[in-house]
Amino acid sequence: MEKNAKIYIAGHRGMVGSAIYRKLEKEGYHNILTRVSSELDLRDQKAVADFFEQEKPDYVFLAAAKVGGIVANNTYRAEFLYDNLQIQNNIINSAYVNGVKKLMFLGSSCIYPKMAPQPLKEDYLLTGTLEETNEPYAIAKIAGIKMCDAYRDQFGCNYISVMPTNLYGYNDNYHPQNSHVLPALIRRFHEAKENSAADVTIWGTGSPKREFLFADDLAEACFYLMQNYDEKGLVNIGTGEDISIKDLALLVKKIVGYEGEIKFDTSKPDGTPRKLMDVTKLHSKGWKHTIELEQGIVLAYQDFLTKWQTASAN
Ligand SMILES: NC(=O)C1=CN([C@@H]2O[C@H](COP(=O)(O)OP(=O)(O)OC[C@H]3O[C@@H](n4cnc5c(N)ncnc54)[C@H](OP(=O)(O)O)[C@@H]3O)[C@@H](O)[C@H]2O)C=CC1
Numbered sequence: 129m130e131k132n133a134k135i136y137i138a139g140h141r142g143m144v145g146s147a148i149y150r151k152l153e154k155e156g157y158h159n160i161l162t163r164v165s166s167e168l169d170l171r172d173q174k175a176v177a178d179f180f181e182q183e184k185p186d187y188v189f190l191a192a193a194k195v196g197g198i199v200a201n202n203t204y205r206a207e208f209l210y211d212n213l214q215i216q217n218n219i220i221n222s223a224y225v226n227g228v229k230k231l232m233f234l235g236s237s238c239i240y241p242k243m244a245p246q247p248l249k250e251d252y253l254l255t256g257t258l259e260e261t262n263e264p265y266a267i268a269k270i271a272g273i274k275m276c277d278a279y280r281d282q283f284g285c286n287y288i289s290v291m292p293t294n295l296y297g298y299n300d301n302y303h304p305q306n307s308h309v310l311p312a313l314i315r316r317f318h319e320a321k322e323n324s325a326a327d328v329t330i331w332g333t334g335s336p337k338r339e340f341l342f343a344d345d346l347a348e349a350c351f352y353l354m355q356n357y358d359e360k361g362l363v364n365i366g367t368g369e370d371i372s373i374k375d376l377a378l379l380v381k382k383i384v385g386y387e388g389e390i391k392f393d394t395s396k397p398d399g400t401p402r403k404l405m406d407v408t409k410l411h412s413k414g415w416k417h418t419i420e421l422e423q424g425i426v427l428a429y430q431d432f433l434t435k436w437q438t439a440s441a442n
């Protein structure tokens with residue numbers, strides 16, 4: 129990407145989009161195009177077509193999506209399917225119509241079958257049944273991969289698809305029900321410490337395993353792959369290491385400094401038992417993560433504290 133290229137980050141206010149924005153700024157890119165959802169609803173086909181026709185971006189990072197944790201995915205099933213299909217269809221087609229040089233589509237590790245062998249290799253896509261709680265979201269993400277591939281096959285578009293593992297970091301969503309596990313635990317342990325609560329309840333059995341990548345590391349990978357990867361199909365982005373939800377809870381508890389007990393609410397879903405990424409392809413392209421889990425949680429907790437204190441002061 130040339131330093132004066134016009135680069136559109138869809139979803140620049142979100143956790144991932146804001147990390148990509150910081151990375152591009154740090155690298156000296158100054159022609160970054162952004163719109164918040166209240167200015168441009170990416171589900172609106174005409175609005176997106178007009179925006180692309182007017183702005184003619186050179187490159188696109190597609191990091192806008194309806195996103196949430198296991199309960200949000202399972203509750204807002206229609207929105208996770210409709211919004212995500214609309215957003216990605218509108219952007220990918222408008223990018224083609226307006227001659228975008230390269231586009232990156234962000235999927236998710238939930239595209240893989242629930243019971244796929246571990247670690248998850250890219251060629252396990254579409255080899256089995258999906259996890260029920262996030263099937264609508266996963267189907268939208270699989271359609272996004274296939275859109276990019278079909279536009280490459282038929283029209284020669286250089287559109288690439290990356291599949292991040294579970295993410296956390298600055299600007300995360302700390303909603304008590306709709307967030308992902310890591311921000312949810314940071315908030316719950318923090319509030320329990322502040323209120324001297326005797327125990328903290330976490331969802332499910334604690335036995336599922338998840339892999340976590342700090343969003344700024346993901347942004348580094350996205351930037352690297354945008355310069356060095358031009359292939360059809362998909363590439364996993366992760367660390368290649370995972371942890372049980374119970375051990376994750378113990379780690380967050382330690383970092384936050386909470387001293388009470390942990391309880392499990394087994395009426396809440398566990399979801400996929402394990403989704404460890406095979407990162408062989410990513411490493412072979414020349415990129416590896418740098419922020420380890422404990423260090424990342426410390427950074428995320430500091431970010432949470434800053435925003436929490438700012439919010440309580442207002
Ligand atoms: N968080 C995670 O653990 C993971 C995320 N991903 C993927 O990474 C990408 C980014 O996720 P993340 O940053 O966590 O999500 P966030 O929820 O933090 O950000 C999503 C962004 O999408 C924008 N958006 C949503 N709906 C619309 C709409 N209708 N019109 C315009 N903009 C819209 C929002 O814009 P605004 O702020 O202006 O409203 C928001 O900034 C997504 O594709 C997601 O699927 C993949 C794996 C894991």
Ligand SMILES: C[C@H]1O[C@H](OP(=O)(O)OP(=O)(O)OC[C@H]2O[C@@H](n3cnc4c(=O)[nH]c(N)nc43)[C@H](O)[C@@H]2O)[C@@H](O)[C@@H](O)C1=O
Nearest residue numbers: 196197198236238262307308309312330331332397398399
């Ligand atoms: C990124 C990814 O995110 C989702 O899939 P998920 O990996 O299951 O995500 P999660 O972070 O919500 O949960 C991980 C595990 O943690 C347990 N858990 C414990 N306590 C809390 C808790 O308090 N909140 C949440 N959310 N989970 C909790 C929870 O029961 C589960 O076993 C999908 O959106 C999917 O589509 C997707 O792409």
